[in-house]
Amino acid sequence: MIALAISIAVVLLATEIAVRMPLRSILTNNLQTAEKAVGVIGSRRISEHWKEVVLLRYARNLFVGTARLAVVLLLIAVPVIAGDWLASTLTEAPSTFRLFHWQGALLATLVAAIWLPIRGRLAKREL
Template identity: 25%
Template sequence: MIYLTVCLLCILGVELFIRLPFRRYIVALGHVSKKSVRVVTSSGISDHWKEKALQRYSRDMALASLRIGFLLVVMGLLIGIAAYLCDLLLPSGGSILEFISSGSGISVAIIVSCVYVFVRNKLGAP
């Protein structure tokens, strides 16, 4: 029963990751990083303007990183709450959170998540 619950929690986690706007912030972080590298390597921009631009780019990268971190915390909290509720409602003989934290639980979670993403992509789910 604990394996089935972990599988369902993994599917929930994958769907949350897909549905939350991670991609938008990761792409934004990549764009700002490329712009900052372009500014640093440019010989036509004075050091004064490089300092001004890099301050802005640093701020933008920090905000995008914080947003990604916030989304990860929200996702972790939602999965943690779901696991806690499953512990309360389902008599599985052990704590799901303890199992997920163990080496075998992490292995099961990785395998189930990868298989789910592969099957989801093959079926052409949006």
């Protein structure tokens, strides 16, 4: 039972972190930069010299955006990994409560699916 409580707490924490992180803006910026790069490569009106200059800047922007995405995903994953480790070491929980099994993934999905609408209602009530 302790493992289940730890798992639920970890999922709620990871969900809150995911909601508060700028995932959408990072992904949108990377997608827009990639689209611009494809447009520059295919353009016949831009000289090869300027293509090199612009594509280097786009490559830098994509690298920074991808690094930011990796940091955000790591911030979401660290509590899940730590919580799963904590649940498995503190208790002799059956593997169904572990978050890295399909039952644990199902539990995490259900908890997050229940929590997000509740969180939305609570946020509207506070305004």
